[in-house]
Amino acid sequence: MASVPRIAAILAVKNGADYLGEAVRSILRQTMGDFELVIVDNGSTDETAEILSGFARQDKRIRLLFLPDPGLSDCLRLGIANSAAPYLARLDADDLARPDRFALQMERLEADHGLGLMGSQVTMIDNRSRPLARLTRPTHDPEIRRLMSRLVPFCHSSVMMKREVYERAGGYRPGIRYGEDWDLWLRMAPLTRMANHEEALVSYRVHGNSISQRYAVRFSIAQLRLRAASLQAQQELGSPDGFPARPLMRESFALVRTSREEFVREIKTHVFKQALKKLLFALGAMPIVSRAFPRLFHASP
Known part of the structure; x- marks a missing residue:
């Protein structure tokens, strides 16, 4: 055996x-x-x-x-x-x-x-x-x-x-x-x-x-609902043990103490950062750029 x-x-x-x-x-x-x-x-x-x-x-x-x-x-x-x-x-x-x-x-x-x-x-x-x-x-x-x-x-x-x-x-x-x-x-x-x-x-x-690059908006929505579910669990149960189903979006806004408008702004910022990160990584992959700016591309973010 x-x-x-x-x-x-x-x-x-x-x-x-x-x-x-x-x-x-x-x-x-x-x-x-x-x-x-x-x-x-x-x-x-x-x-x-x-x-x-x-x-x-x-x-x-x-x-x-x-x-x-x-x-x-x-x-x-x-x-x-x-x-x-x-x-x-x-x-x-x-x-x-x-x-x-x-x-x-x-x-x-x-x-x-x-x-x-x-x-x-x-x-x-x-x-x-x-x-x-x-x-x-x-x-x-x-x-x-x-x-x-x-x-x-x-x-x-x-x-x-x-x-x-x-x-x-x-x-x-x-x-x-x-x-x-x-x-x-x-x-x-x-x-x-x-x-x-x-x-x-x-x-x-x-x-x-x-996946995280292709579906940046969906990831942001999932993270909002997870944060809300975590807060909901702590309020109702004292801990995330027995985690509830993810709240609806309108409930999530209230739990996380944000608004739809603020969340839309957060998503736009996140998408912009993802695009900028892709650009920086593409530049960092070019030997002439990475040699010229080693701290920018190889330091701990």
């Missing part, structure tokens, strides 16, 4: 042929090799299926699943349900994991029984995997909690969590299209302590086809 691996790495992909190979190889090259890699193909129509089949033939740690209905949250639920490891690690299909990522995160989680969720700092990279900047996240639980009611305190691709805490929180909620990670962290927060590793263990790829 095969033994249960220590870590289940969960990766979901839809038409990710451009960067999928690099992402999978970054997991297979982990120094901590006691893991299974569960990959859910979310109805891809490009060469994704062929790429995955090739990897699966070469490495028995890979398990392939297929879910034709769209939705990252449902893909992650399926992948985790078909794994058995006590630790769960995430990686997006266009990102990269540092070779010692699993070893460093699991070492911390095993040493601290009260710690159930660990992310890391992040290196932002371009479409050619060249480093652009460092994305800094708070490292300790109190800082993370102060940030969590306003912003996402983890890069989803960097997270490793204990299965038992994930299950107690109810896991990823089905049917959520945007903000499924923040929704989960808010429900895990009353159950465990959280941290981010001080080192950048994941490279987060910035490119025009990423």
